[in-house]
Amino acid sequence: MSDSQNRVALVTGASRGVGASVATILAGRGSSVVVNYHSKRSRAEEVASAVRALGQRALIAQADLTSQDQVAAMMDSVRLEFGRLDTLILNASGGLEKGKPADYAMQLNLTAQVQVVDLALPLMPRGSRIVFVTSHMAHFYGDRGMSGPYQPVAASKYAGEQALRARRAEFDNLGIALVVVSGDMIEGTITPRLLERMNRGATQARRDEVGSLPTVDDFARAIADAATQAQPSLATIFVGSTD
Secondary structure, rough: OOOOOOOHHHHOOOOOOOHHHHHHHHOOOOOOOEEEEOOOOOHHHHHHHHHHHOOOOOOEOOOOOOOOOHHHHHHHHOOOHHEEEEEEEOOOOOHHHHHHHOOHHHHHHHHHHHHHHHHHHHHOOOOEEEEEEEEEEHHHHHHHEEEEEEEEEEEEEHHHHHHOOOOOOHHHHHHOOOEEEEOOEEEEHHHHHHHHHOOHHHHHHHHHHHOOEEEHHHHHHHHHHHHHHOOOOEEEEEEOOOO
């Protein structure tokens, strides 16, 4: 897959930040884009407008990924609008939000990711690709572990990645590739801001340790590349320092 011409991409959590940037990059490379959002429709409409301004079709699709009914309805809208799905970008994640149940991180970062894949697979032809977006803190959790406020998120994102990796034989049989993109702390995203509130100085400490942090554009380009350029099955692409 050398480009994304005439392909249909669904980006979860596409109304802002990294997801919004990925959506517009993919549109610039020729993909129609399904702009998934949870609650901020006005932001999703702005992203869809940017996609259309680049000459591509856009579908705005509201869905709380932890709701099977809402995800199923989103996939039905994709089927009706496009008839297929060539690229699934699993960008949405969370677990640091206030007021959520104790198991919310696992619900969103493990259970919901698997659910989205299960409901998307019937729409995905051979040659399609799934891109799982994660962080170094989560990707290396099995080897390094961690403590502190991000621990539930790291553990759940790690579990989600491993659950998808365990399905390699199934994906291979379907002719669908899985690629993982892992990033260091990303400048300008919500996670470093939330971590900073919980553990003041954490973000600056990481900057001091590695020199500089990747930007939203850096990370989004890597995700778009993972979706559109040839990659071996179960490839992992790292953005920023892994030290």
